[in-house]
Amino acid sequence: MYWASRFEEEDVLVHLPYCKIDFKHAHDTNQQNYIYKPLSVEVSNKIKSISRNNPMAMYTILLSGVQCLLYKYTNETQIMMGMRVMEEKNSDLTLSNKVLLLKNNIDHTMSFKSIFNQMKVIFSEAIQHQQISFRKMVERLNIQYDLNHVPMIHTLVSLGKAQTVPDDNNVRAATMFHFDLENENVQLKLTYDAERYDQDYMMQAAEHLDQLFAVLLHQPDLALSQVEMLSTAQRNELLFDFNETKVAYPQHKLMHQLFEEQAERTPDHPAVRFESSVLTYRDLNQQSNQLARTLQAKGLQTGQFVGIMAERSLKMIVGLLGILKAGGAYVPIDPEYPADRIQFILEDSNAAWLLHHSHIQKPEQYMGMSILLEDTAHSSNSHLNLEHSASASDLAYMIYTSGTTGNPKGVMIEHASIVNSLQWKSDFYHFSGNDRVLMLNPFVFDSFITHFFGPMISGSTVYLLNGQQCKDAVAINSMIRKEKITHIQSPPSFLMTLLEQAQAEDWASMKNVVAAGEKIVPSLIHRLNHINPRIEVCNEYGPTENSVVSTVLTINSTEQYISIGKPIANNRIYILSEQRELQPAGVQGELCVTGAGLARGYLNRPDLTTEKFVDDPFVPGAKMYKTGDFARWLPDGNIEYIGRMDHQEKIRGYRIELGEVEGALLNITGIQEAIAIAIEDEAGTKQLCAYFVGVEAMTITEAA
Structure with missing residues (x-):
């Protein structure tokens, strides 16, 4: 049977991406709107000329054009959409067969001519087999029906009176492209679901369709990937207006140099507090100078890696600054990492020096030089x-990232890159000597860097909690109240845990909360607003490969849509197709970052560096980083994060490679199959879950 051979169970109907970010999937309503858009005179004349005014030929051209538009907007290579059946004389068509489905395969190498020739065959065959009930035609497909049992066809295309069907609710469509020939011009009436689309977005789509025709009909052999459908104004908006981020920060500064300048301005102001101890800016600067001289005396040269394996403490902070001041690049290592992970980091980085506490043993296989943070010999050096x-x-530092299993990759960050992020952080949050910043982030996270050094170059005081306190919501809330904390940064899920156990007086001093590393859910904003309506909430987004922060959104209202905001100072964002074309506003693509924050690349991974750090297609000689995140521009220049392109998830700030988790499970004796997934609860919080099949029954403890 023809239709059974045309469709497969996994086939799906394609639609223009929904542009309304807050629409509800309410299939029991049908709020439609429409726009009229005549195709340009040149396009209309070309269509009439090529078709020789033959309606069937004209319709095939229009069908092919809409398919090209859908491909450009969705990047789906299998385009399936609906068409009205062709009215026949002496025919008594029933309700069930007034719509046919057309499926065509498209890719970026194809030309309009080849797409048109395919469509001619598909269209002709569909007409020959149109005498069939709708349900019979789609029996192999997963078609959705509304509450009135009306089939939902996402995209419908029709032409002229022969395909005009009275509005008798025989089909629902998110978009209906109806073309007519009026006054010798091809007119488009684009009807759309007003719950999912707005008028500006539909007008943009209609203009892009006209632009596609203008190019494709004059250059029918041109590959789709070479067809530009954006107008000059739209292109300029995406490249320049949305990326107007230039700020003239002082150039050629070093990370620790910014701190030294602040230490000169406020030498006696408390810099860091930990438990009952405090270091002033003078103390911290002098102690780190002394440690730096020890490192240089041990042979440390500029740009060499120094491992630092430390617990939260003042000595940890002295160690970080000491490495930087000595000219080295620090490599943070959590003492609680598995032994094989610690060993891998030390070997991969070839760190010839390892700073650590006296009570933390260096790895047995480590052959480099061990330097104790508590060694009193440092104090004999010049301060x-x-x-x-x-x-x-x-290089300033290198952070190993990508999950908690398998071999991580070292991201190398230069001083110039992180200094831009730090100066932006200081300016954006207006840190001053009156601010008291609570540090919850582990120092092996890149978010630690901006949230610690941003305040440090601004004269603020940073409060550290020990490892146990950082997990204790009661202790944290007590610290916030007691020390009158003004700034805090944390993954949203942990912030919610804090707020569930906090009283209004606990957070009375709080001025700013940064939620990063996970999706922010509206309930968090409502809770923060309830506990202290004066708190400013910010959503930061950025990969480690772009010096921590790439975009930011200030959330001013509980009703505000939570995007990831706009690019920060001296950063640019592109949303690109697979062929690295600019995607129109409202259309998803890969989020790519470029500008002052880019990393140097991955250590010992030239293949991965070449794959992820590619040439900027719009700025000769520049590079950009492909994040692997799906996103899209919103009309106001904010960016909506959609999700990962791969199997990576970010849970409580950790990058988790699901494939690596599965691989680790499969290495356990007795496990035959394993799958790892991230499950999101009703509050929007993600949890890592794994399922496995064993040779025989086993407990979770045995599997672990």
Whole structure:
């Protein structure tokens, strides 16, 4: 049977991406609106000329054009949409067969001519087999029906009076492209679901269709990937208006140099507090200078890696600054990491020096030089600032990222890149000597860097909690109340845990909350607003590969849509198709970042560096980073995060590679199959779940 051979169970109907970010899937309503858009005179004349005014030929051209538009907007290579059946004389068509489905395969290498020729065959065959009930035609497909049992066809295309069907609710469509020939011009009436689309978006789609025809009909052999459908104004908006981020920060500064300048301005102001101890800016600067001289005496050269394996403490902070001041690049290592992960980081980085506490044993296989943070010999060195041996293009640090299983990858960040992020952080949040910042992030997270050093270059005081306190909501809320904390940063899920156990007086001093690393749910904003309506909430987004922060959104209302905001200072964002074309506003693509924050690349991974750090297609000589995140521009220049392109998830701030989790499970004796997934609860919080099949029954403890 023809229709059974045309369709497969996994086939889906394609629609223009929904542009309304807050629409509800309410299939029991049908709020339709429409726009009229005449195709340009040149396009109309070309269509009439090619078709020789033959309605069937004209319709085939229009069908092919709409398919090209759908491909450009969705990147779906299998385009399936609906068409009205062709009215026949002496025919008594029933309700069930007034719509046919057309399926065509498209890819970016195809030309309009080849798509048109395919469509001619598909269209002709469909007409020959149109005497069939709708349900019989689609029996192999998963077609949705509304509450009135009306089939929902996402995209419908019709032409002229021969395909005009009275509005008798025989079909629902998210978009209906109805063409007619009026006054020698091809007119488009585009009817759309007003719950999912707005007028501006539909007008944009109609203009893009006209632009596609203008190019494709004059250059029918041109590959789709070479067809530009954006107008000059739209292109300029995406490239320049939405990326108007240039800020003239001081150039050629080093990360620790910014701190030293602040230490000169406020030497006696408390810099860091931990438990009952405190370091002033002078204390911290002098102690880190002394440690830096020890490192240099041990042979540390500019740009070399130094491992630091430390618990939360003042010595940890001295260690980080000491490495930077000595000209090295620090590599943070959590002492609680599995032994094989610690060993991999030390070997991969080839760190010849390892700073650690006296009570933390260095790995047995480590052959480098061990330096104790508590060694009193450091204090015999000069406490004066060292001459800066590093330059802005030298490495400041390297963070190993990508999950908690398998082999992580080292992301190398230069001083110039992170200094831009730090100066933005200081300016954006207006840190000052009156601010008291609570640090919850582990120092192995990149978010630690901006949330610690941003305040440090601004004269604020940072409060550290020990490892146990950082997990204790009661202790944290007590600290916030006691020390009158003004700023805090945390993954949204942990913030919610804090707020569930907090009283209004606990957070009375709070000025700003940064939620990052996970999706923010509206309930969190409502809770923060309830506990202290004066709190400013910010959503930060950014990969480690772009120096922590790439975009930011300030949330001013509980009713505000929570996007990831706009690019920060001296950063640019592109939303690109697979062929690295600019995607129109409202159309998803891969989020790519470029500008001042880019990393140097991945250590010892030239293949991955080449794959992810590619040439900027719009700025000669520049690079951009492909994040692997799906996103789209909103009309106001904010960016909506959609999700990952791969199997990576971010849970409580950790990057988790689901494939690596599955691989680790499969390495356990007795496990035959395994799958890992991220499950989102009603509040929007993600949890990592794994399922496995064993040779025989086993407990979770045995599997672990």
